[in-house]
Amino acid sequence: MQITTTFRHMEQSEALKSYAEEKLDRVKKYIDEPITAQVFFSVEKKIRHIVEIVITAKGISTKASEATSDMYAAVDAVIDKIERQLKRYKEKIKAHKPSTDGNGRQISKKIFEAESIDSSSEPVVISTKIETAKPMSIEEAVMQMDLLHKDFIVFTDAGSSNINVLYRRKDGNYGIIEPQQS
Known part of the structure; x- marks a missing residue:
């Protein structure tokens, strides 16, 4: 210390x-x-x-x-x-510990080579990682995002089971991207 x-x-x-x-x-x-x-x-x-x-x-x-x-x-x-x-x-x-009961949805996280995206050919994948979007409430997602010092977090909404993205806005507030049911 x-x-x-x-x-x-x-x-x-x-x-x-x-x-x-x-x-x-x-x-x-x-x-x-x-x-x-x-x-x-x-x-x-x-x-x-x-x-x-x-x-x-x-x-x-x-x-x-x-x-x-x-x-x-x-x-x-x-x-x-x-x-x-x-x-x-x-x-x-x-x-607020994320639950580990397996209810989360699997998501794929890919990293692309920057030059390959700018060119007209197929983008080159550098790495792929499978992660679990854990079920949590918006309040829990904000807490996790703050604790991990991240600008956004992808999670499964505990109420609707939809994949959501919570992000920190430049004005200090939070925004959420959620799918619309048609």
Whole structure:
């Protein structure tokens, strides 16, 4: 875990820095490596001690802050907040795990050589891969797409059993391509 600490309006403290690093080890069990954590310690009006932690890992980013009259208590409180957020996130992922009951439809993914498409001859296939378009709801597809950092996802609609394509638009919204029944 890569941890950076910043002290604002206060003297640097090795004891406080090592205490925060020790407490941050508790969150490793919830998320995969590599993990980067930024810890900000600040004091306002000499009595308000604020700790803010930003954690970034593969597929997840979380932030929490806490203000108390004691810096060590603030570290404990913010670590508890982060742990609750990560537990909730992990439970959400488990609840939305794609089903492996074989209801998905097989789709073929082909990669073509670019020059062969531009020419008038038959396109040259570089590779072909068979994948399963897993059944899921639109909400699950959005979550999977965000977790995998993809711009689109092909899935089987759990309600209609049709193949759909969900994509991220340039304006930040989502679009869906679904077949029309005639």
